[in-house]
Amino acid sequence: MQTLELRGVGKRFGALQVLKEIDIRIEQGEFAAIVGPSGCGKSTALRMFAGLENPSEGQALADGVPIEGPSPARMLIFQEHALYPWSTVEDNVGLGLELAGVPKAERIRRVNEVLEKVNLGGFNRYYPSQLSGGMKQRASIARALVMDPDVLLLDEPYGALDALTRLSMQNELLDIWSGSGKTMLLITHDIDEALYLADKIYVMSARPGQIVETIRIDQPRPRDRSSEAFAEHRRNIMRLLGLED
Ligand SMILES: Nc1ncnc2c1ncn2[C@@H]1O[C@H](COP(=O)(O)OP(=O)(O)O)[C@@H](O)[C@H]1O
Ligand SMILES: [Mg+2]
Incomplete structure (x- = not known):
């Protein structure tokens, strides 16, 4: 479990000052x-x-x-749901687990569990293009959640x-x-x-x-x-x- 903090944070990109003296603690x-x-x-x-x-x-x-x-x-979720169009929902969601070397049976179990949690149960074999905007965003959230961040x-x-x-x-x-x-x-x-x-x-x-x-x-x-x-x-x-x- 994590506490997040920015202490006296400033940020410049070249001459552009973007952030100044930011203090936040969550x-x-x-x-x-x-x-x-x-x-x-x-x-x-x-x-x-x-x-x-x-x-x-x-x-x-x-x-x-x-x-x-x-x-x-710490998982990032953004608006341009970066799902791979050539992969199914379950492959997209399971990718992080696969890269982490989680065995297939456990991967399937965790992917199914998390798809249920985001109300995408049963959409395992769908491709992103077959999903509505809301469903794509649910899949992105599932992809983050499956790592149990x-x-x-x-x-x-x-x-x-x-x-x-x-x-x-x-x-x-x-x-x-x-x-x-x-x-x-x-x-x-x-x-x-x-x-x-x-x-x-x-x-x-x-x-x-x-x-x-x-x-x-x-x-x-x-x-x-x-x-x-x-x-x-x-x-x-x-x-x-x-x-x-
Ligand atoms: N990697 C980068 N290089 C140069 N400028 C950047 C970079 N990332 C963001 N910026 C600039 O920093 C400013 C703040 O960007 P951003 O954090 O995306 O703002 P916000 O999310 O509040 O709309 C913008 O002017 C943006 O163009
Ligand atoms: Mg922004």
Whole structure:
């Protein structure tokens, strides 16, 4: 189980300062979200936790230890579900296990278990092109989950889905997380999605991205999207993002 931390993190790409003095700490088992304008460095921050980017200043830590590179304990899920079009769902989902040398019988068992969990039971032999957008995204989540990671890093996973599919995917994600002890970090441009899911929302400024506020959401789940508390938080975040009218 992993605690995630950025301590005094800055990031430059050449002359471009993308992140500035970022301090965040996500406890193990916590569900955190990041919202912020496009280009403010959200994906860059997430990729640091995935071990795919290094800070220019400061440190990215998992359980207090500097992150040196990718780990199966921290799995990244993004919108362009990178499923191999020439492989079936079960082969796509089982690939990580195969690369890790897990024997076939156990692989099949774990793939089936995880497909059930994401509501894709019975779609083992389908190819990605035969799946809806939501089902492809479920397969991507399954591919991450099958490795039994401590941390799920989700980069606008539902950005390409229609509104109704998104709502059911949010509930499915809560089911996956509830009681799992997994640490979740979700980037989303959908404020309501962050409010519905997260224990804690980091609101970021335009580039160079800084944390302008950390908002705790204490409402019990499942949350009522039409509650006054929800509306209040929504207004506050819109104001922080400069989106109020
Ligand atoms: N590898 C890279 N090399 C150069 N510039 C990059 C690289 N990755 C991201 N950027 C730039 O950093 C900025 C922040 O990118 P990103 O983290 O993807 O923002 P966000 O996810 O908030 O939209 C953008 O201007 C982007 O073009
Ligand atoms: Mg991004």
